[in-house]
Amino acid sequence: MTEDGRLRFVIVGGGPAGHAAATAAATLGARVTLVEDAVVGGAAHLWDCIPSKAMVASSLRISAIRNAARLGLSDAGHVNLDMTRLGERLDHITGTLATGFVDMLESQGVEIVHGRGRFVDATTVEVGGSRYPFDAALVSTGSRPWVPEWAAVDGQRILTTRHAYHLAELPEHLVVIGSGVTGVEMVHIFSSLGSYVTLLVSRQHVLPHRDAEVAAVLEEDFLERGVQLLKGSRAAAVRVTATGVVVDTEDGRTVSGSHALLAVGSVPNTEDLGLEAIGVTMRNGFVEVDEWQRTSVPHIYAAGDVTGQMPLSSVASMQGRKIGRHITGHEMVPLDLNRVSQAIFTEPEIASVGLEEVDAAAAGRKVRITKVPFAANPRALIQANPRGFAKVISDPATRVVLGGTVVGHHASELIATIALAVQARLRVDVLVETLMVHPSLMESIVEAAE
Numbered sequence: 001m002t003e004d005g006r007l008r009f010v011i012v013g014g015g016p017a018g019h020a021a022a023t024a025a026a027t028l029g030a031r032v033t034l035v036e037d038a039v040v041g042g043a044a045h046l047w048d049c050i051p052s053k054a055m056v057a058s059s060l061r062i063s064a065i066r067n068a069a070r071l072g073l074s075d076a077g078h079v080n081l082d083m084t085r086l087g088e089r090l091d092h093i094t095g096t097l098a099t100g101f102v103d104m105l106e107s108q109g110v111e112i113v114h115g116r117g118r119f120v121d122a123t124t125v126e127v128g129g130s131r132y133p134f135d136a137a138l139v140s141t142g143s144r145p146w147v148p149e150w151a152a153v154d155g156q157r158i159l160t161t162r163h164a165y166h167l168a169e170l171p172e173h174l175v176v177i178g179s180g181v182t183g184v185e186m187v188h189i190f191s192s193l194g195s196y197v198t199l200l201v202s203r204q205h206v207l208p209h210r211d212a213e214v215a216a217v218l219e220e221d222f223l224e225r226g227v228q229l230l231k232g233s234r235a236a237a238v239r240v241t242a243t244g245v246v247v248d249t250e251d252g253r254t255v256s257g258s259h260a261l262l263a264v265g266s267v268p269n270t271e272d273l274g275l276e277a278i279g280v281t282m283r284n285g286f287v288e289v290d291e292w293q294r295t296s297v298p299h300i301y302a303a304g305d306v307t308g309q310m311p312l313s314s315v316a317s318m319q320g321r322k323i324g325r326h327i328t329g330h331e332m333v334p335l336d337l338n339r340v341s342q343a344i345f346t347e348p349e350i351a352s353v354g355l356e357e358v359d360a361a362a363a364g365r366k367v368r369i370t371k372v373p374f375a376a377n378p379r380a381l382i383q384a385n386p387r388g389f390a391k392v393i394s395d396p397a398t399r400v401v402l403g404g405t406v407v408g409h410h411a412s413e414l415i416a417t418i419a420l421a422v423q424a425r426l427r428v429d430v431l432v433e434t435l436m437v438h439p440s441l442m443e444s445i446v447e448a449a450e
């Protein structure tokens, strides 16, 4: 404790988890020190959520211009891509957010220490020779892209997402390895910007852990925009050649391109933190936590990607906020990971919350599934975006909403209504009786609940 009786809380890692925990704990009276070795805002701001969605925003604008003829607008204009301006825009957004975060934290009395933190014992973090004693600590050091041993990433031709935003020129032919969320978002971005894209899909459809009908809508869009899908293709090696790159697949195929981008998962940033030496239990490099986000050393917490629970910025922030409350002795309800809403920012967008059809089927759980296509929605037709559907999953006995999926324009916003219903355990009847604006995409959500 400090001399004035305040709890000393040291946070290592200033991404969404660390930042949210700092704000919550400082507001509730703790003396907070936040250690960050790159940018406050974390990988989420520097390389992940923010730059990727800024690229998506540019991509969507290009698509809208290219597709203007669908709205009766011919010769809508030719788009010139300026990669330098694109990169500057991302830097501006990241810089603005980082400055705002630092100002906000400092106004809340949070001490920000720049450097690499390391636990020297169970009550002290060391940063560049200085020691910071704590009563409670948080490990929120995030994760980084996994690079398999068969890929020599050089940041020029063979890339991870961390190299994707500041390229000198647009890849002529990008080979994307990995068809999970990150992979398909990269396909969407670069195919919209004008690259020819080949996607290596290791299973039978993209987004292997999602409902097949969701993947089908996305694949239809990819094929329409000329993306080459190589199904059942798992990369075995990737190398730079005189003219570009070559990817060898496990089934003996060879794919040539100008650049390759790896989107095959991530690894936690937990090396050199000294955690095992002070008794923190780890599993494959991830920090193990209980429902209160406590590690096996109870006054040391972990949140965000380091826990390997659900690698989402929104989850990391919520965990951080809850830890801020818990360490200061305030009521805290553990986060229910079964009610998290998430989105994939492709075109159409894909958003889901709670139980998905594929999970219900795997668990043999009886559910009521109701679904309507956007093709019947007036607003979707007006906007020339009729692709996709809204699906609501409920309990057949109680009619309580258990989950939902929206595939379509603005799905990442539309899912909010279903998310609220899941969180508040509303019955489908409440949705059905809610009067929505006409014409609106939201009408399909209500209709899907019927």
Ligand SMILES: Cc1cc2nc3c(=O)[nH]c(=O)nc-3n(C[C@H](O)[C@H](O)[C@H](O)COP(=O)(O)OP(=O)(O)OC[C@H]3O[C@@H](n4cnc5c(N)ncnc54)[C@H](O)[C@@H]3O)c2cc1C
Residues within 6 Å of the ligand: 012, 013, 014, 015, 016, 017, 018, 035, 036, 037, 038, 039, 040, 041, 042, 043, 044, 045, 047, 048, 049, 050, 052, 053, 115, 116, 117, 118, 140, 141, 142, 143, 161, 182, 269, 273, 303, 304, 305, 306, 310, 311, 312, 313, 314, 315, 316
């Ligand atoms: C391409 C891509 C797009 C994504 N888009 C989305 C999205 O749209 N929505 C979403 O919800 N999620 C998205 N994610 C996931 C999201 O980025 C992560 O879940 C989120 O960043 C995790 O937050 P975090 O606080 O755990 O860590 P991070 O954001 O990784 O921050 C950790 C911080 O800790 C610092 N650090 C590490 N070690 C030390 C040390 N020893 N000392 C001091 N500091 C240290 C790092 O420099 C970093 O700043 C995306 C991921 C990727 C790869």
